[in-house]
Amino acid sequence: MSFLDNLENTLKSLEGIEENSAEDRRRQDAESARVAAVAPWAGRLKQSTYVRDLMSLATRAGYQQRAKVNLTWIGTTLRLELRRDRLELRPQSHGVLAVFLRDGQELGSRSLDLSEAPQELVTAWLAVMEPTG
Numbered sequence: 001m002s003f004l005d006n007l008e009n010t011l012k013s014l015e016g017i018e019e020n021s022a023e024d025r026r027r028q029d030a031e032s033a034r035v036a037a038v039a040p041w042a043g044r045l046k047q048s049t050y051v052r053d054l055m056s057l058a059t060r061a062g063y064q065q066r067a068k069v070n071l072t073w074i075g076t077t078l079r080l081e082l083r084r085d086r087l088e089l090r091p092q093s094h095g096v097l098a099v100f101l102r103d104g105q106e107l108g109s110r111s112l113d114l115s116e117a118p119q120e121l122v123t124a125w126l127a128v129m130e131p132t133g
Helices: 005-048 049-064 119-128
Strands: 072-076 077-082 085-091 096-102 106-111
Touching: 005 049, 005 085, 005 096, 049 072, 049 077, 049 085, 049 119, 072 096, 077 106, 106 119
Parallel strands: none
Antiparallel strands: 072 077, 077 085, 085 096, 096 106
16 A cells, blocks of 8 residues: 555545544534433422332332332433333423333323322323233
8 A cells, every 4th residue: 555545544534533523522512402401300300209209109009010110210311110111201391201111112101290199190101001911
């Protein structure tokens, strides 16, 4: 390989790195903006009595079905898992969204009012779950 070929390959490589870093920067800026927009609702969600009561009710519901409900915070999202079904509480810029999932596929969603009783949400989640046989 000649010197000029090597130089040309190096220049192409550097151009690719610059393009990738600009795209990474745009992605990081978009993610930072999203995190800043949801921060007030994420804070309310983590500190609310709604979540504490929801965890208690969901654990009790799982016990009645002889299954363990796994509770996990993933960033600002609270995930409740029972067998193949999940309930995720996702802070948004306009409030908190409850998303019902089965095997990673979204079955439905609804907006939450953190001042309501969480029993309604647990009942709705159990209603969309597969019947246990």
